[in-house]
Amino acid sequence: MSHKHAVRRAVTSVMLAASIATAAADESSIRLTEDAGLPQVQASCSMCHSLDYILMNSPFQDKAAWEKTVNKMVKVMGAPMTADDVAAVVAYLDTHYGKGAPAAP
């Protein structure tokens, strides 16, 4: 990748941080169920995409499937999460957006 390209990429990431802030106004209509684990979900799962990725993928994933999804976000996409974060997020997603959970509001 050319130097020029690398610079452009860097600029892109800086700009993106800014654009996330503006986008939040529209994403703020997304409501996830309040419970233990939600703060970790909000912190870890809204960096790269809005939280409707979780909503639309519910409620049909069992705990193992959510675990697979979260691990993919960490290992493939690069989500910076500790093992504790992962455990809290998986438990939360399984309880509120897992297979058999009540349909999203």
Add this chain to the structure above:
Amino acid sequence: MRLICGANGGNMDRRKFILGSTSALTGGLFLPGIVGSATAQDLPAGAVASGILDALPGKRPLIKRSFRPPNYETPVSYFREAFTPNDAFYVRWHSAVPDVALADWRLRISGPGVKSEREFTHDTLRRKFKSAEVAAVNQCSGNRRGLFNPHVAGVQWGFGAMGNAVWSGVRLKDVLEDAGLTASALEVVGNGADAPTLTGPDFVKSLPMWKALDPDTLIAFEMNGEPLPTWNGAPARLVAPGWTATYWIKALADLTVTDKPFEGFWMKTAYRVPKGMFGASGFESQDTEQNSPITAIKVNSLVVDPAPGAVLERGKRIEVLGIAWDGGSGIRGIEVSLDGGKTWRDAKLQRDLGRYSWRQWRYAIKPEQAGAMTLMARAHARDGSTQTDTLVHNPAGYHHNVVQKVDYHVA
């Protein structure tokens, strides 16, 4: 470069409607609870609940699947038109949308597969190469993923992650031949100006040489006679007619001609189907023992009007309007059944707009009996293929081309 993110501009005047009933979309009547027809109600409950109608700047209200990155689906009612209006055309991104001005746009061609590197501006490219255009369906690989039973993870699209347009620009072949191809040229790798948010894999896709050199494969600047909307890949995108939209790289910036199979995540790991499940991929350098890249679109059809669930007037003759398309062999015929698939009759094909375009069809019905009525439609392609009766389930949720069963109510 400015980035348009998700649905940005918090002060936009945006209209939102809850899609609890599809009547807001079609203007038709909708009877909830009708079973047996593949309607948007077959989506995961969470996708139905979060699938609001929402207008991105410059777009009409579309079905929002995700705000950020923006993934927005075209309501089926827009498919009444032969070509999908640009402002109703679906939107699909894996990361933030880059906003590249035409004046700043550059296209670089390099790699071990070319004899000499090239860099073009819009002006130099258009001046040097002959213009070309093609009418073609652009369909997301995951179109109808949401209808998979059992459901699979991903963007939960209904029927509208597709559209039909006339794409114009220059031939990819002419540009590649200008750079000169070496004997070892194997794949053409397309990269857009979009970049992953943090550390994830960049969205980069490759084409086999034969597809890249197909005279219908374009670097397009316009759709339907207008510059590409930013949401649909301005200033330029690849157009790979007949192949799913994952190859139609938006905001195209770089072309690299490789002498080895390209190994990026979105080629090697994602956008894959089990080996042999859907026939040969036509992309041997990317086939593995286990799987193949998704490539050509499977023959398919869709009933557009009246919408599923509509109430039809007894004794009144109406025309059912639909569309049919495939990966480029063209549509040979479309049959309709009103008795659950026991007997089939030919629908009337409308004008042929090219083998990569969808083909509109019409079928007259005059429902005589009050109560439930089910219409089935099945397309046949010129290559002999037809739609499947049952879902060919696969992990990523691709190639849903099950014969549609549309329920109406006659009163």
